[in-house]
Amino acid sequence: MLYLAINWPHVWLVTIVGFCMVVLLLVVLIFFLKVFGFIMKPKVKAVKPQQAACETVAVSQDTKSEDMTLTANAMAAIAMALHLYYNGVHDEEPTQVTIKKVERRYSPWNSKLYGMNNLHR
């Protein structure tokens, strides 16, 4: 009796249409994201082989143009170096090494005369 009381056509309609609508709506969102991704994704200018070859010659005659394309590790190293440079994280070493004469003012508190000799009587 319980099964007969349920409006099964409507239940199936909600189940199938509901799930299909979720999928459909998210497919629409995928389309929008793809379009926006295509328009807005950060564009990295690729080094043209001819240009790269010229630069390579200038640096070294032996280097081939393929060597100018950067690997992910090299990019990460350059990025880290730039970050350290611009944020002043890297220590700046002093370029002059000098030995300064250290002058201490006289104080009875560290005087050997008062501190030791006078006690031995």
Place this chain on the structure above:
Amino acid sequence: MAEILEFFQTMGFMNMSWQQGVMLIISFFLLYLAIKKQYEPLLLLPIAFGMLLTNLPNAGMYHSELWTNFLDATHPDYHSYGAIMREGGLLDILYIGVKAGVYPCLIFIGVGAMTDFGPLIANPKSLLLGAAAQLGIFLTFLAANALGFNEAEAGSIGIIGGADGPTSIFLTSKLAPHLLGPIAIAAYSYMALVPVIQPPIMRALTTKKERAIKMRQLRTVSKTEKIVFPIVITAVVALILPDAAPLIGCLMLGNLMKECGVVDRLSKTAQNELMNIVVIFLGLSVGATATAASFLNIRTLMILAMGIIAFSCGSAGGVLLAKLMNVFSKEKINPLIGSAGVSAVPMAARVSQTVGQEENPSNFLLMHAMGPNVAGVIGSAVAAGILLTMLG
């Protein structure tokens, strides 16, 4: 002497029914789970304490009869918040925020402010996995109907499969407010049990070779994309499905505040103070609905049982669709990230990472799994909107 007798008669102990005693024991058990086992303690603790307060005899903090009158079209206090303010206790007044659907939306602002949609923008196909993981919602809707729940109740039970607490509460408060207590407790308990429920399903549906698949690194996402994303999603979803606008709108508002970078104070407030305050109110008032009369019946057990079915079907749906996508796609995806399509952010993504690393320790799936994971949040909100449109 008469005063002493009257004092004794007003004591809670003298007025406690055995059902209230059982509810107090259940609340102690939930408090134990929240504190000792740390199962979603941020929400389970206030929920359990709300349950404790509401079942204290003569405390008068929550009156279920007022809310019955509120929903009764023949009663003079039908839809009268004034009657609630006049006659209600503290928890009745806090519950107005649930009834009006305010708290889940405010929580979604905080969730949005804490979520990074970058992995989803980088790989929009993740949205398909998020959609497939909503399969559990609709299969459980079918099962709940077969077990004798009406359609509105079945929709509220099915939404547990979305593994999204605020969405479950939002939809249940609209469709079947009398089931709010058991559904909220089931949703948050199963979310806490994601690391226990999902791995066996993931292992059963995938081969060792599939679990070891390494995925290509995701592309970088520009700041402009991250700013435009919430605006576009809100506009598109709300124009197609207006009933999903409150949840999706609030989620995306929080995310926009985070990504635009010009309202840091608002973003931090949404992530911390606002979120924490609303979690306290929401937890207490949802726990308050778990009165002995509404909780101690066979239907609660059925809801708990169907909740776990919903959750398992959702996880399985995501994994199976990922396998299907591998058949048609050149670039292989690890099917383990499919199970992260149920929301439960970021727990489900962490489970994908952990299970993936069991097969291949050098495999890092976390960021790939975050895509379907945040897609699941959008998917469950959309599913709630669809159920609200069709059943509300």
